[in-house]
Amino acid sequence: MPELRLGPLLRYADGSSATVWVETSRPCTAEVRHPDGAAQGTARTFQVAGHHYALVEVTGLTPGTPTPYEVLLDGTRVWPLPDSPFPPSVIRTPAAETGTGTGTGTVRVAFGSCRWASPPADKDDPVGPDALDTLAARMAADPDAERPDVLLLLGDQVYADEVSDATRHWLAARRDPSEPPGDQVADFEEYTRLYYESWLDPEIRWLLSTVPTCMVFDDHDVIDDWNTSAAWLADMRATPWWRERLLSGLMSYWVYQHLGNLTPAELAADPVYDAVRAAPDGTDALRALAARADADPAAVRWSYRRDFGRVRLLMVDSRAARVLDEDARSMLDPGEAAWVREQALDAPGSYDHLLIGTSLPWLLPHLVHDVEGWDAALCQGVKGARWARFGERLRRAADLEHWAAFPASFDALAALVAEAGGGADAPATVCVLSGDVHHAYVAEPTWPSDAPARPTARVVQLTCSPVHNSVPLSIRLGFRFGWSAVARALGRLVARHGRLPRPAVEWRRTGGPWFGNQLMTLTLRGRAARLRLERVARTDRGTRPALRTVTESDLSV
Numbered sequence: 040m041p042e043l044r045l046g047p048l049l050r051y052a053d054g055s056s057a058t059v060w061v062e063t064s065r066p067c068t069a070e071v072r073h074p075d076g077a078a079q080g081t082a083r084t085f086q087v088a089g090h091h092y093a094l095v096e097v098t099g100l101t102p103g104t105p106t107p108y109e110v111l112l113d114g115t116r117v118w119p120l121p122d123s124p125f126p127p128s129v130i131r132t133p134a135a136e137t138g139t140g141t142g143t144g145t146v147r148v149a150f151g152s153c154r155w156a157s158p159p160a161d162k163d164d165p166v167g168p169d170a171l172d173t174l175a176a177r178m179a180a181d182p183d184a185e186r187p188d189v190l191l192l193l194g195d196q197v198y199a200d201e202v203s204d205a206t207r208h209w210l211a212a213r214r215d216p217s218e219p220p221g222d223q224v225a226d227f228e229e230y231t232r233l234y235y236e237s238w239l240d241p242e243i244r245w246l247l248s249t250v251p252t253c254m255v256f257d258d259h260d261v262i263d264d265w266n267t268s269a270a271w272l273a274d275m276r277a278t279p280w281w282r283e284r285l286l287s288g289l290m291s292y293w294v295y296q297h298l299g300n301l302t303p304a305e306l307a308a309d310p311v312y313d314a315v316r317a318a319p320d321g322t323d324a325l326r327a328l329a330a331r332a333d334a335d336p337a338a339v340r341w342s343y344r345r346d347f348g349r350v351r352l353l354m355v356d357s358r359a360a361r362v363l364d365e366d367a368r369s370m371l372d373p374g375e376a377a378w379v380r381e382q383a384l385d386a387p388g389s390y391d392h393l394l395i396g397t398s399l400p401w402l403l404p405h406l407v408h409d410v411e412g413w414d415a416a417l418c419q420g421v422k423g424a425r426w427a428r429f430g431e432r433l434r435r436a437a438d439l440e441h442w443a444a445f446p447a448s449f450d451a452l453a454a455l456v457a458e459a460g461g462g463a464d465a466p467a468t469v470c471v472l473s474g475d476v477h478h479a480y481v482a483e484p485t486w487p488s489d490a491p492a493r494p495t496a497r498v499v500q501l502t503c504s505p506v507h508n509s510v511p512l513s514i515r516l517g518f519r520f521g522w523s524a525v526a527r528a529l530g531r532l533v534a535r536h537g538r539l540p541r542p543a544v545e546w547r548r549t550g551g552p553w554f555g556n557q558l559m560t561l562t563l564r565g566r567a568a569r570l571r572l573e574r575v576a577r578t579d580r581g582t583r584p585a586l587r588t589v590t591e592s593d594l595s596v
Contacts, residue, residue: 041067041091043117045238047110048247049130050094050299051345054102057130057251058306059095060299063112069093070111078106078130085316087294087325088227096303103134118248125241126182128248133188133348145564146350149174150191151557152257152398152474153505155198156237158205168575168584169507170556175242176583178249187560189347190250191354193474193504194257194398196296197233199224199288201259206232219280223262226283230291253345254296255354257398257475261288267440268418269363270431282333289329289359290322292341300343300354336360337372344382350563351390353382355397357442365419370448380455388464391566393496399441400473401452402482402500402546404521409530411443413537421538441475446539453543457486460494467566468497468594472559474504477514479559479572480522480551481592484544497596500546501570503559510554522548553589561594568594 046061059071063084072079080097100106107127110118119127157169178186200223202210207222209232216222224230238244258265262284266272275281298312306312311328315321332339341356355371362369371379383393403411414437416422417430434440442449452471460469482500486493520526550572557574573586 040115041065041112041117043110043112044090045235046244046248047071047118047128048238048299049128049249049251051302052100052130052132052251053302054133055098055100056303057097057100057132058299058303059097059108059110059130061093061095061110063091063093066091067113069095070114071095071097071108072111073106073108078108083316085318086320086322087290087315088322090231090294092294094298094306096306097130100130100132102132105129105131123245125179125245128245129182130249131188144348145188145562146347147185147188148191148347148350148352148394148561148563149187149189149558150193150396150472150474150501150561151503151506151559152193153195153259153477154192154237154507155201155505155509156203156233157240157243157507158203166507166509167556167577169240169242170558170573170575170586171246171506172240172242173575173584173586174558175246177586179242179245187250189345190246190252191352191396191472192252192254192506193396193472194255195259195474195505195508196254196256197230197237198259199230199233199284200262202233203236206236219278220284224284225280225287227287227290230287234291234295253300253343253352253354253396255300255341255356255396255398256292256296256358258358260292261285261358264435264438264440265358266361266363267435267438268431269365271435272363285333286326286329289332290325293325293328297341300345302345305343332359336362337374340375340378342375342379346390349389349391349565350394351382351392352394352396353379355379355395357397357399361445368415368419368445368447370442370445370452376448376451383455383459387462391467392561392563392568393459393466393469394472394561395452395456395469396472397442398473399475400500400502401442401449401471402484403441403443403476404518404526404548406521406526406530406533407441407518408443408542409534409539410437411439411441412446412539412542413533414439415444415446416537416539446542450543453484453486454492456484456498457490457492457494460496460498461492462495465495467596468499468568469494470561470568470594471498471500473500473502476502476518477504477508477510477554478518478551479503479553479557481549481570482546483549484546486544490543495596497568497594499549499570499594501559501561502551503557503572505556506558507556515552515554518552522552550590550592557589558586566595570594
């Protein structure tokens, strides 16, 4: 009999339908249904690299209603698991009149990034309690309490280059770790191990089965500093292992993360999805997609849009869509940038809140911003070849590759935010949601009086990281100093040395920095918006950790 190897993951939900992702042990028909049969969907599994998957579209759901569901494989129930300690997995559909998950005009969006897989429950956790594990435990203890309507995972869902001890031992039993890439993952099969380790965690498995998720990759999903520069990419392509690592990373991302980001209509129109399902083995079709993405970043779009009633989410790929030529460096290729602009400006007045998800923060501490811009100028040769070589070494050593390292893209995003956030039909808020930097903060930009456009919406950078990872003392001290007045003055000196123009916006930190394993939640009701940051609080040994509110604030204009 087929077995449920991984999942189910509830990925998409609208007023009458949803998608549920599963991985199975062999080919079969996957079915998702309400116990009374009122809502259901079936899908035949497809195969990639010897693994079997299905994305089941569930129809017949009632708007504004929680619907418990079960999963069957070839007619045999495999979910809920026998003797599960968790409540039933539920699909909560938005109410038809409001597009919300609660029927009261409210959308709750929880988000964070950087989740290193938690160790088994009987092992010590070197990086402290997991924020998502803790959220799941709280929800399971009180299923009727407040819960997110959607969970945004903003990158580093798996760490291909920083594996656990258990995975390191597994890799060593599979191949010689003295051969590159050593104790990092090398191929698709090894990527599947990372997802098993992360998503078979019992709390995480249940959480992902009952809260819809939107995901996007960051560098560690492939490798640290992925696509930092053209020189970096050339060096990686010269290694014997890089191509297989990259193609496997993109293939596994497509299967485990990207597919569920798409709406049923987008899935129906996707030729790659159609080809993979139609083939006895979809590996070649998916590998061809990954090869196209490697050869030409503009050939594949990983960015996507989701609307939650009057809340619009644009999830922006800020890794694979880059233009790395030093004379034309850009965070987004021209086609990607045009698509983001089109989606942000589509149907003015149709949304009250615009969320721009990008794994990398747009607004950084001022010293960090100025150093990244200075380094980018050095690498372009403004101080000569010797400084350019120094700039490239520094860029890689210090991870200088956020939006600030692409100054034209930084300014272009500022212009788009101002345009989308202004005019008679302006939304109430524009929130840039990010992670990556292993701390949390809130920053607010201001536009000069002579700017071509100025927003009337409240604009904020909301950064939340990590969900479950280490926060070394160097990061704590460095980012605290980076926001200081002294650091800002130093940054101006550095910027002057690099002959940098002033950025399109000024900004100030209005919250943080906060450190620890944490989650942010936006509660959006009509044109009102509230932000809450919760951090995992350590408790006495033998008791469960808890999420404690660190700060809560009103973001309404």
